[in-house]
Amino acid sequence: DVKVTQSSRYLVKRTGEKVFLECVQDMDHENMFWYRQDPGLGLRLIYFSYDVKMKEKGDIPEGYSVSREKKERFSLILESASTNQTSMYLCASTRPGQGNEKLFFGSGTQLSVL
């Protein structure tokens, strides 16, 4: 089975800190995604990547950046954390050529910014 691993399950940071959320997948997937999940808002796409060193903005990229230096790793960076970035962050991966379906998700990182 595909495994998507997010480095932290819970994270507490202070306003203004630089925050790194790490995601690693073990199935050689080309496509990787970062979503945030908020009650009543569902899943919203932050950034995605279809190849190493490639990145595309999703629907809510403001305040975030990403890094994809290796195929298996996709990092989400909060340059200067703010309280409105308190959320559940979900990483996902899939193969191309099948239309991005059957995303495999990590367990999520619940980030609290105080």
Added chain:
Amino acid sequence: AQSVAQPEDQVNVAEGNPLTVKCTYSVSGNPYLFWYVQYPNRGLQFLLKYITGDNLVKGSYGFEAEFNKSQTSFHLKKPSALVSDSALYFCAVRPYSGNTPLVFGKGTRLSVIA
């Protein structure tokens, strides 16, 4: 741009009764449609998908979904609900052509009462 509407935040159903979780979509051209499920304290899991062909799609755990092009709907159904079906359900869509990421709905919380 594509979008998904899940009109019910919460659906309550008695164990053994049939359940329906509603989803309508908007997309240019033909759609790829998906349902994902999130059990408590776990990541999202793929449940089923519609690409082409039979309008009734069968998925995991006895779930099925019916694609209705004229009503732009993709409702999730199960003939007999189990308490263990209690979870958060997300509908998602993307256009059939191209390689754009999935867009998710806001989610519907299903509670099955014993």
